[in-house]
Amino acid sequence: MGDDEKIGDKEIKSEEDISEEALKAETLNALNEGLDIKKKELAELQDKYLRLYAEFENFKKVASKEQAELLRYGHERLITEILPVVDNLERAIAHSKEFSDKINPEGMEALEGLISGVEMTLRQMMDVLGRFGVKEIKAIGDAFDPSRHHAVAQVETKECKPNTVVEDFRKGYLLHDRVIRPSMVAVSKSHEPQDSSEESGVGSLESDVGD
Numbered sequence: 001m002g003d004d005e006k007i008g009d010k011e012i013k014s015e016e017d018i019s020e021e022a023l024k025a026e027t028l029n030a031l032n033e034g035l036d037i038k039k040k041e042l043a044e045l046q047d048k049y050l051r052l053y054a055e056f057e058n059f060k061k062v063a064s065k066e067q068a069e070l071l072r073y074g075h076e077r078l079i080t081e082i083l084p085v086v087d088n089l090e091r092a093i094a095h096s097k098e099f100s101d102k103i104n105p106e107g108m109e110a111l112e113g114l115i116s117g118v119e120m121t122l123r124q125m126m127d128v129l130g131r132f133g134v135k136e137i138k139a140i141g142d143a144f145d146p147s148r149h150h151a152v153a154q155v156e157t158k159e160c161k162p163n164t165v166v167e168d169f170r171k172g173y174l175l176h177d178r179v180i181r182p183s184m185v186a187v188s189k190s191h192e193p194q195d196s197s198e199e200s201g202v203g204s205l206e207s208d209v210g211d
Contacts, residue, residue, distance in 0.1 A: 072133070076175055079134055082125070083173060083181055089122045090171075137172035139165045139183040148172060148179055153186040164188045 096115050103111055126134075137148055144151060144163045155166050165185045172183030 072176055073178060075132060076178075076180055079129065079132065079173075079175060080180055082129070086122065086125060086129075087170065089118055089125070093118050093122065133176040134180075135174045137174060137179070137183050139168045139172065139185050141165065144185070144187045148182055149185045149187075150182040151187045152184055154189045155186050156190070157188045160188050162188055162190045 093115055096111060096118075139149060141160075142165050143161075144165055149165060149172070152169065153167075157166060160166065164187065165183070166188045167186035168183055169186070170184035172179065173181050
């Protein structure tokens with residue numbers, strides 16, 4: 001009788017042990033699932049943080065670049081408004097020198113003083129513009145560059161290669177490395193011999209006019 005009770009107790013304890021182990025396993029699974037969820041949330045937060053950090057770094061770079069460009073090119077509009085004044089001063093000097101031989105000796109001294117004053121004003125203005133990074137585009141003799149030159153005429157010539165700038169009607173200018181006004185130029189083109197049929201046609205036309 002006593003042995004049966006011991007066996008029964010063992011069976012009861014075994015069931016309790018099984019239920020306790022099942023509870024522990026269930027609790028452990030729940031903890032692992034919760035840990036996995038937290039790991040996933042942490043990974044998402046880290047990814048979001050890295051994205052925000054990268055966006056912020058890009059924003060700083062863009063802002064820094066824009067600030068540098070503002071400091072470097074911020075006065076571009078003012079300079080482009082001043083350039084026509086420079087053109088007029090240069091024209092005034094050129095025209096005055098062209099007509100100097102038509103002025104009597106008494107007026108010549110006054111004209112020379114006026115030209116000297118205008119030239120000094122022009123030099124001072126170009127010195128100021130130069131301190132702000134303005135440079136003249138040297139065009140004549142260079143190959144035509146559409147990023148720096150604006151062609152308004154073509155000239156037939158044998159003296160230079162085709163597409164060479166042969167005349168500068170209006171000076172162009174750079175602000176540091178940026179073109180703020182292209183040069184207005186004439187460009188060379190190869191000399192094309194007149195067609196013989198066209199020459200004969202012109203000759204017959206001239207003879208008809210003579211008759």
